[in-house]
Amino acid sequence: MTRLDPLPLFPDSDRAAVRHLAAGVALMPGFVDAADLMPAVEAIAEISPFRHMITPGGYRMSVAMTNCGQAGWITERTGYRYDPVDPLTERPWPPMPESWSRLAGRAAALAGFPDFQPDVCLINRYAPSARLSLHRDEDERDFDQPIVSFSIGLPAVFLLGGEKRSVKPRRIELQDGDALVFGGPARLFYHGVGPLKAGAHPIVGECRINLTFRRAL
Numbered sequence: 001m002t003r004l005d006p007l008p009l010f011p012d013s014d015r016a017a018v019r020h021l022a023a024g025v026a027l028m029p030g031f032v033d034a035a036d037l038m039p040a041v042e043a044i045a046e047i048s049p050f051r052h053m054i055t056p057g058g059y060r061m062s063v064a065m066t067n068c069g070q071a072g073w074i075t076e077r078t079g080y081r082y083d084p085v086d087p088l089t090e091r092p093w094p095p096m097p098e099s100w101s102r103l104a105g106r107a108a109a110l111a112g113f114p115d116f117q118p119d120v121c122l123i124n125r126y127a128p129s130a131r132l133s134l135h136r137d138e139d140e141r142d143f144d145q146p147i148v149s150f151s152i153g154l155p156a157v158f159l160l161g162g163e164k165r166s167v168k169p170r171r172i173e174l175q176d177g178d179a180l181v182f183g184g185p186a187r188l189f190y191h192g193v194g195p196l197k198a199g200a201h202p203i204v205g206e207c208r209i210n211l212t213f214r215r216a217l
């Protein structure tokens with residue numbers, strides 16, 4: 001996957017370039033700035049720390065996760081769910097920063113989803129070799145609502161599959177600052193993230209952080 005090169009800067013993200021990768025899938029290179037997002041990620045993780053959750057099949061996920069917003073996505077031996085309480089702290093998840101929900105709403109609008117108001121942000125942290133196997137995001141109530149994702153830190157390969165798990169995924173490079181909107185006919189497509197390559201980012205460090213904004217409840 002080649003990028004638009006050179007990338008213009010978008011001090012006003014309303015003018016961001018939108019690349020439609022498939023029906024319902026839009027990539028906005030350089031839509032967010034790690035320096036803007038990282039302080040809130042750290043503040044959230046102070047309250048609800050990153051942790052490696054256990055899948056219903058008993059595997060420990062290589063990706064470390066936390067959440068903010070009205071609920072959080074969790075997986076345990078008993079299954080997947082959105083829970084208003086963080087099971088680790090037994091307290092509500094930290095609130096979603098207003099600047100984050102505004103940015104996510106703007107990204108969605110630019111991709112053709114004008115009324116997106118996220119209530120949950122799942123935060124994924126990838127250390128080198130961490131990966132996310134092919135999955136569908138299907139624990140949300142309304143599949144007419146898209147999912148908006150922001151990536152910061154080290155680059156990763158996003159695997160964009162199809163309606164069936166058997167569809168060979170397309171490899172899409174997600175770089176520091178990229179926004180991806182995933183909705184419409186692609187909303188229930190299988191997707192994943194390939195193993196992270198080692199490296200260092202001046203602000204995020206030796207990892208990749210991905211924020212996925214959902215209307216879950």
Ligand code: MD6
Nearest residue numbers: 124137147149182193210212
């Ligand atoms: C990641 N993202 O990029 C994982 N899901 O680290 C996702 O699983 C994802 O980016 C739904 C919609 C957009 C995504």
Ligand code: FE
Nearest residue numbers: 135136137191
């Ligand atoms: Fe997903």
